Amino acid sequence: VPQQITIAQCASRLDEVRTALMEVRHMVASGGALTDICLCLPGSTDYRQLLDQQARLYGVPLAMSLPRRVATTRIGAAIAAACQVMTGGWQRIDLQRLFAEPLLESIRATGAADLIEIALRDRIRGGLGVEHWHERLEWGLQATLASKERASESGDDVFARDRSVRAYERARGVVQRLESHLHVASTEELPGVDFASMIMESVVGGLQLDEALERALVAGQAVADDSVIEVELEAFDKIRDSLTLYASLAQDHELPALTLAEHVSAWWGMVEKMSIDVGTHHAGVTVATPAELRSRRFRHVIVLGFIDGEFPRTAGSYFDEELLPLVARRLDAEAMADMLVAAIGGRLTMLLPKMIDDTLTIPSTFAALVPQAQFVQADEPPVAAHQHDTRDVGEAYRAQQHVQLFAGAQGEVPEEIAQEQSRRMSASRFDAMTKCPFAYLATKVMRLDTASSDDARLTALERGNVMHELIAEFFHRVMPRQALADVTREELLSRRVELDPAGIERYWELLCRLVDEYAERHAWTHTYAVAERQALVGSPAMAGLLRRWLELEIEYQQETGFAPALFELTLQEDLVVDGGAVSVALPITARIDRVDLRQAGDDLEFTVNDYKPSASNYAMNAVVEGTLSQMPIYLKATATWLARHGVPATGVGAVYRSFGSSINQAEDPMNKVVLYDQRLKGAGRSRTMKFAQISKSLADLPELTLAEQVDRILPQLLAPRAEILGGTFAVRPAKYACQTCRMSEFCRIRQWGPATADEKGHHA
Ligand code: SF4
Incomplete structure (x- = not known):
């Protein structure tokens, strides 16, 4: 077993990543080698993106370690998500997964974010096929149009209703685009050969996954942050091979016709076992999934996202869980064992965020397997931008906080601010301004906050x-x-x-x-x-x-x-x-x-x-x-x-x-x-x-x-009215306002502090 096992709770996912990177810096500062350390990710893309951003700020180079499973590549995850949408009757959660895939840029470019936001707000859970989405969106659109009409009579906020109407129209557009490729009769039985060609045509061809890969190849890009294009191309070849193999197996062995869901389950079982060897691309801290740690040793393994319900689980294996529950459970246990073995004789640190989306988390149930683990609260990690930035605070703040939305070339008043200046104020708007002008700008004017809701009960x-x-x-x-x-x-x-x-x-x-x-x-x-x-x-x-x-x-x-x-x-x-x-x-x-x-x-x-x-x-x-x-x-x-x-x-x-x-x-x-x-x-x-x-x-x-x-x-x-008319929205929170505000990443109060009374320029 590892010599030291620690389970540490951080404030948020971001703090978790920062804590991990600070650990790496401490270890290197005390003589350790980068190659002695491994950051282990549960597969959530949230972590990978955060890690890439923050590693650059903290000056920590990351290496890619492999072999890599085909199912965990972007192309694999995109295909899995599309199949899940088709076989699951268009559930909202599956559409969310689908849109999370960077390869689907052309599909999600306009409307996907609107669709998901509307679905959360209107409680559209899906699962009843694509027609249900059409009905609900049409209904929502009509209701919004009616409310817009009422608003224009009563002088209420017509702009907001207008925005909402456009959001519904974009959401309908994205459902129509998806429908033209993914709408199939999922209960009909079909032979294996037909299934294979259907997946190639509707999923791979229809969603233009092959073209997306080609475009990335021409542009010499990475596909999202975490996957180089060569890996994706090789994975794509393997998936194509697997479909051909599946079709010929079905033909040679005269397998009976199956439903779409049964085919997907059997075929994906094959894909899950495939992996590609891509070697290590550049020196740095190893970033790996638990499976990729197998047979390797590190002096320090730092695990991110050790949360119940989320870990251990690698990207794509949600597929397992729903279709093959026993296999999923076994894979989870294996993943935990892989992590423990990789840190034998060294340190194993498992981090988890205290809250996700305003909900408290609890450590993974696998914590019970390591009774010698120490539970601690992680200290708040220092913020990298602050450490490396030596400029005057006020100047750096203005440079960093330039808000593109408002960048008028000739200094003209941006449309959003002009709307604010001419609006009749309501009491709740006054109160929001008094609480923090910047939070007002971020939530009410720019609408950066997204709705969160719970389907199960009334708020x-x-x-x-x-x-x-x-x-x-x-x-x-x-x-x-x-x-x-x-x-x-x-x-x-x-x-x-x-x-x-x-x-x-x-x-x-x-x-x-x-x-x-x-x-x-x-x-x-x-x-x-x-x-x-x-x-x-x-x-x-x-x-x-x-x-x-x-x-x-x-x-x-x-x-x-x-x-x-x-x-x-x-x-x-x-x-x-x-x-x-x-x-x-x-x-x-x-x-x-x-x-x-x-x-x-x-x-x-x-x-x-x-x-x-x-x-x-x-x-x-x-x-x-x-x-x-x-x-x-x-x-x-x-x-x-x-x-x-x-x-x-x-x-x-x-x-x-x-x-x-x-x-x-x-x-x-x-x-x-x-x-x-x-x-x-x-x-x-x-x-x-x-x-x-x-x-x-x-x-x-x-x-x-x-x-x-x-x-x-x-x-x-x-005073708040004058501030709106002046178009300034200072970072000036009232007492306790920051405790419930989710805009701190935008206002950067932690880095630069609040505006002082005489500092006119300290605003957005
Ligand atoms: S975190 Fe605090 S300072 Fe920043 S926008 Fe919210 S209330 Fe204002």
Whole structure:
């Protein structure tokens, strides 16, 4: 066994690669030879690309070590992925694998990224054939077109909808291109000879794999980063030979006709056993798969990606796992043994990232085979660019951070920024700017963040939307209303939906019916559907969240005299904000979930309300400090809108209404009031409203009228607005903003730190 075995956890895949490279540098610095060290990869292309990039930065030369298996070459992996798409009924995961192959540049060039992003967002899992993709994409396109039409009427973000329509069109294009080659009747049985020629024609020829190789040969390129063209060409010859061999075996032995999946399984079994000997190309650290380590010895073997579910496994062997589970398991065990044997007498270090895509990882189950292993947390590795760069920090930052998208030759304002400057701001956009201007640029303007979702259950946002829709529909059924035509005091008061305490059982029945209608309309069949329904409706033993919400709502109306009158109110107003010497008009857009009204003598009082899955995290401090701008904007926008229509009214409160996410939480649902004045709070305690805690520094606030409080808060939004108008997006994160941001690779805060207040040039 190795003398020392360590399993070390790093923060991310990138940190893992950096840690490995720092290990190599330390070893060389203490007299070791590069050829004594091996970096072992589990086969994920993520690592290979990262390693190539980072090795250059860290000055670590990499050598290629072989023999190499045909199935692990790019051409092999591309063919395997295409076969998997055909035999698996066009599953999303298989399309993802297919598009990950660099040889398929011509197919994925336009639209593949859009297709996968849409599939994740719209939860298209595939598996039902190509027609299913056509249907879902057509449906999504039509829905987006309709929403674009609505947006152009209401003045919402039409640009975003337009982008989305183009994305759907590109996604449809890529499915059509693939379909013309890979669409075959997968359940029909066919003879081996036909199978072999079909693979050559539709997969190799149709996807133009041979031409891609030829092009790479002419250009003298490597195919992606990790495979030289000679290796690919040789692998291609071997795969062609294997098809010819398969066809003649089938003919000579009169094998029965099989389905496509059966043929693929039998033929690929042959390909998996083939390898090519390409020797070592240049001196450096050996990079190898576990199988390629066999019969070799190193003083230090560093393994990357020692994660449960991912390791050991070499590229292409996912094929094994699905079709030949026993063989796959045996290969995994062999791979682990190969690694241990290669490091006999030396060191074996296995690295794994702590998180992948926001999910915690756990070490490979094979860790149990090495009880003497030490578990450690790796130190954060130094960043190479920082070490080798001796230029002035500010200058280097600007040079490194030049954003191509915005490179106007004559200094003209780029289109994306011009759009930003003319847009009406929403509260969430203000908050994102306050959090970090650069993160705003990266996520909202350049859209560098990609959506991630989980097919199996509802996200908090989706659950919120369900409750939203149910409750809006509930009020509408209790009192159907036409669209608001005249904004007058009488009209507004007549729209109040007052719930009658005696009618509670009738309301409850209506809500339960709405839940069932909703579930049916949205084909609510995900894994947690039953639990979800029970949380909403409850069981004989325990009232569900909706029942609790209904009881709270009735009691709230009785206690306060308020009742909801306006729902989903979209306002576009120019708010007049105190800008010091002059007043400034701030163009905003707001969509207010609900406005409640009550008559107080001659006066009309209103509150603005927003539904949230949970309200407990909304603190008055954040509202007053301008980092949670929704409620002040809603209050001012509603007051401005009513005044514009000649309806005198006074805002008295801003309420976050939670539906609750679990029936175990005694506090849910809850009405949390984050801004208010004495007219709402009064003297005594409220049974149905929870008033936000006021910190000492804000103690005078409730003494002011609500309009005065709002006028004190809103000027804080002028700074982010000015920054957008100026087109500067500084790397200036608010406290803790970086902890949840995924843009650190773009803003490079770790290398260069945040912008200082006087450093104008320190922005994108
Ligand atoms: S990582 Fe921090 S500094 Fe960088 S963009 Fe995100 S929030 Fe801003």
